[in-house]
């Protein structure tokens with residue numbers, strides 16, 4: 001219909017949070033392929049279709065909405081599986097430095113297993129009423145599989161910028177502890193220095209919390225905040241002479257997970273809005289009418305050939 005336009009800035013990052021692609025009908029750019037929202041079809045099959053022969057290449061996320069996001073652009077990945085109601089937070093901690101040995105991997109992994117990886121908490125989303133199981137999968141490994149890797153730039157080991165890099169240097173931590181009580185530390189959210197000395201290793205799970213975007217809850221006078229005395233993000237449990245690293249509790253999970261569940265909720269709403277829009281266009285007989293004059297006839301022919309009636 002002449003002069004009618006569906007342009008709406010709200011839809012720029014509309015369906016599934018993907019940027020709307022101008023110039024090819026009503027496409028959304030998913031990176032690997034473009035979703036044509038007027039047709040409700042992909043303009044190309046999934047490039048990984050050969051890996052999933054059991055699924056039609058025209059499916060979208062196996063017909064199962066999930067969110068696969070990186071909390072702050074690095075550090076970890078969060079997958080929310082809407083079908084199994086599970087949220088999985090995965091990250092790698094890659095060790096390097098003069099005390100980065102296979103033994104150090106085992107010691108540090110054990111601390112992470114007994115805290116984060118063995119926590120079995122849930123997240124109850126107030127908006128949807130859904131309770132999700134929350135699982136952590138934090139794996140420790142040596143840089144490039146080798147012991148005692150020199151302190152070189154590690155860009156090649158971090159192509160997707162989702163790993164954390166930790167120097168293991170027992171003397172460095174012993175020196176830091178002598179001056180200001182430090183048992184381990186994190187730099188910039190995805191780097192740090194740990195020790196495998198039994199006096200300091202209980203500080204490791206607290207630093208992992210920082211790498212998962214959590215703040216700590218103690219004062220610089222060395223006191224835990226009220227209510228955080230037994231928590232992993234308090235300080236005292238991770239210090240010298242303490243018996244344990246503190247517990248992973250619900251108050252650690254909620255702030256970590258909430259932004260992503262909220263985002264999933266907003267995507268679901270957007271998907272419904274998208275379907276409403278397609279239904280309305282169908283009713284109005286506009287579904288096959290190019291929304292913009294820039295759509296070349298040749299492209300429309302291609303869409304007809306490749307995607308319709310299959």
Ligand SMILES: [Zn+2]
Pocket residue numbers: 206210215216
């Ligand atoms: Zn801290």
